[in-house]
Amino acid sequence: MCASPPPAHAQDPLEAERAHLAASRAALRAMRKHTESLDIRDVTANWVNAEVLASEIAQRIKALADLADTPLFFGRLDYHRRVDADGEHGYRFYIGRRHVHDAKGDPMVIDWRAPVSQPFYQASKKDPKDVELRRRFGYDGGELTAYEDEHLSDPDEEETVSALLQREIEKPRVGPMRDIVATIQPEQDEIVRGALSETVCVQGGPGTGKTAVGLHRVAFLLYAHRERLARSGTLVIGPNRSFLRYIEQVLPTLGELEVKQATVDELVAHVEVRGEDDATAATLKGDARMARVLRRAVRAGVTLPKEPVMVVRGSRRWRVPVHELTEMVEELLARDIRYAAAGEALPQRIAHAVLVRMEQAGEAPDDRVQNAVARNAAVKAAVKAIWPPVNPAKLVLRLLSEPAFLAEQAEGILTAEEQRAILWAKPPRSVRSAAWSRADAVLIDEAHDLVSRTGSLGHVVLDEAQDLSPMQYRAVGRRCSTGSATVLGDIAQGTTPWATGSWAEALRHLGKEAAHVEELTQGFRVPREVIAYASRLLPAIAPQLREATSIREAPGSFAVDRVEPAELTPATLAACRAALENPGSTGLIAADARIPALRAALAAAGLPHVEPGEETDSTTRLTLVPASLAKGLEYDHVVLDEPQAVVDGEPDRRTGLRRLYVALTRAVSGLTITHAAPLPAELQR
Ligand SMILES: Nc1ncnc2c1ncn2[C@@H]1O[C@H](COP(=O)(O)OP(=O)(O)OP(=O)(O)O)[C@@H](O)[C@H]1O
Known part of the structure; x- marks a missing residue:
């Protein structure tokens, strides 16, 4: 970083940049060494503080690791004017994954999330944002091998597509998801840097970078609001564990080690899920009307008082009459407070009424007396009868087991037929023995929240959100009720x-x-020809959506092989072998019902494979993917076995075609379809 305009020296620019890289690496090592040598004995008064500080330091040491194959910086900005922003000043800034400073404290590399870095992503010929030069760096392993310049204010220089960006996008995919920090696009950057207070919803076709954008947004928010989010927490929600394993490396490479990950099922895991609903029951249980039924059910046990409360203290008896108790209960019912909080407020109200009477009788009771009265056995007994405690799981169990109870709570909300659809055919004996379904667990979660408020996180990223039921949205929503979401x-x-x-x-x-x-709208994954082919399904599955475009220049390979039924499995295996000739990962995607047969065939043919979410290595680059788990994942080459079977695996045709659309859009460099049954009509054009 220079405090004065860069001198026009004659040195080979690449050499100069390599020198800066070497100096930055040395500075990073020095920072790490310094952190490792910190002696915390003098600054911490007790062992709890010491533990906290020690773990913070350990985190920092980890974050300061110089990862050999992740370049320390990937870009450079030269401003026209000296920039003074957020403690950074100068004309020239190197942009990287984290801050690196030299011994004097002057920055060598600026974090990509800092405000001075933003023009790296946003500046254009039309709006240069004071940037004279934008330089992108190309690496081979850890070695700086190329650079590419754009003189944004030079009217004679033509705007071109960056070859380095193109190379990055075209790279064969291997292993888990990587960060995209060097090549975030302007439309993505807008979302990444959105304000913490704002919830944003991103609709995007397959491979448009939604997951990548969501993860980078968390990294950005943690940078911009570190303390606040450290207190409140952040969470990334994905559809299943294999997906979460696929994305789990991205935030740590960006230096963020503290972000939690979960599936929606894990968030609501109050009971063990062993049962499954049919589509009708699952849809009804996921319907937002269930929230109204539950709200009523939680309060169904509230009984208006029939007798006064009599509190005996010493020689005196104090009586709170029925009408006054009724007023208290009605007021609590009308207020929008949680059931348990209202249940805790009631004894205090009764005690207050007793205190008023004591005062009227000339006594001078204080707070301690009020608390003692609230804990009085007569008051406790009355409260238990009026406002009985609610166990959320037991409540849902009762609702799904007792037709009369459900009828009462769902009256005017669910039809008789709908009620029948969600009732258990054979009611379980207890919460433990019930075969709870995933949708039931969400109902229990809702009941929990009606009883006591669920704590809110600072920010939640919800990926593959299109699959959530209204009740699942509510479950996620209460976990960011005072925060925001992506x-x-x-x-x-x-x-x-x-x-x-x-x-x-x-x-x-x-x-x-x-x-x-x-x-x-810009697709980074799927080759043009393949996305066009998959998009033939759009009129049938989402007519309102536009086809995603592909910004990949490489045409990729695409083949459809029809074979005799007896030849299907051998043809699929042959396609896998051919795909494995290429560098990068191969995914064999098939209908869930085909998986056992294919697994056996792969074993018999001596083709080793892993399951989705498991790491591939140089000897095993093939993953066998049931269509139901393909969502969100990508493979360099995809072999798709028998598309019609993928469609048939779902309860209705539209869902089947959507599942097929997911399977067709996982490939980065090549897609081979093998089939014996005719292809679904929607694909034949
Ligand atoms: N700006 C970018 N530069 C380089 N690669 C990118 C960029 N944006 C996205 N990608 C890459 O494109 C691929 C698809 O991205 P991602 O998985 O985030 O898409 P998605 O929209 O979530 O897809 P799906 O709808 O299939 O879940 C990933 O390999 C990602 O790293």
Whole structure:
């Protein structure tokens, strides 16, 4: 970083940049050494503080690791004028994954999230944002091998597509998801740097970078609001564990080690899920009307008092009459406070009424007396009868077991037929023995929240959101009720019968109606020909959506092989072998029902494979992917076995075609389809 304009020296620019890289590396090592040598004995008064500080330091040491194959900086900005922002000043800034400073404290590399770095992503010929030169760096392993310049204010220089960006996008994919920090695009950057207070919903076709954007947004928010989010917490929600394993490296590479990950099922794991609903029951249980039924049910046990409360203290008896108790209960019912909080308020109200009477009788009771009266056995007994405690799981068990109870709570909300659809055919004996379904667990979570408020996090990223039921949105919404969310999804990839119809509706259930919906349209994954082929399904699965474009220049390979039924499995295996000739990962995607047969065939043929979410290595680059787990994942080459079987694996045709759309859009460099049954009509054009 220079404090004065860069001198026009004759040195080979690449050499100069390599020198800066070497100096930055040395500075990073020095920073790490310094942190490692910190002696905390003098600054911590007790062992708790010492523990906290020690763990913070350990985190910092980890964050300061110089990762050999992740370049320390990937870009450079030369401003026209000296920039003074956020403690950074100078004309020239190197942009990287984290701050590096020299011994004097002057910055060598600026964090990509700092305000001075933003023009690296946003500046253009049209709006240069004071930037004279934008330089992108190319690396081979850890070695700086190339650079590419754009003189943003030079009217004679033509605007071109960056070859380095193109190279980055075209790289064969291997292993888990990587960060995209060097090549975030302007439309993505807008979302990444959105204000913490704002909830944003991103609709985008397959491979438009929704997941990548969501993860970088968390990294950005943690940078901009570190203390606040450290207190309140951040969470990334994904559809299943294999997906979460696929993305789990991205934030740590960006230096963020503290972000939690979970599936929606894990968030609501109050009971063990062993049962499964049919589509009708699951859809009804996921319907937002269930929240109203539960609200009523939670309060169903509240009984208006029939007798006065009599408190005996010493030689005196104090009586709170029925009408006064009734007023208290009615007031608590009318107020929007949680059931348990209201149940705790009631004894205090009764005690207060007793205190008023004591005062009227000339006594001078204080707070301690009020608390003692609230704990008095007569008051406790009355409260238990009026406002009995509610066990959320037991309540849901009763609701799904007792037709009369359900009828009472669901009257005017669910029809008789709908009630029958969600009732258990054979009611379980206890919470433990019940075969709870995933949707039931969400109902229990709602009941929990009606009883006592669920704590809110600072920010939640909800990926593959198109699949959530309204009740699941509510479960996520209460976990960010005082924070914000990034909602990511693609309506065309919605494969659950209970999926919410539109983003506006989804955001309402999430409790974030004011959120705006952004659209990402540039596809970074799927080759042009393949996305065009998959898009033939759009009129049938999401007619309102536009086809995603592909910014990949490499045409990729695409083949459809029809074979005799007896030849299907051998043809699929042969396609896998051919795909494995290429560098990068190969995914064999098939209908869930085909997986056992294919697994056996792969074993018999001596083709080793892993399951989704497991790490591939140089000897095992093939993953066998059930269509139901393909969502969100990508492979360099995809072999898709028998598309019609993928469609048939779902309860209805639209869902089947959407599942197929997901499977067709996982490939980065090549897609081979093998089939014996005719292809679904929608694909034949
Ligand atoms: N700006 C970018 N530069 C380089 N690569 C990018 C960029 N944006 C996205 N990608 C890459 O494109 C691929 C698809 O991104 P991602 O998985 O985030 O898309 P998605 O929209 O979530 O897809 P899906 O709808 O299939 O879940 C990933 O390999 C990602 O790293």
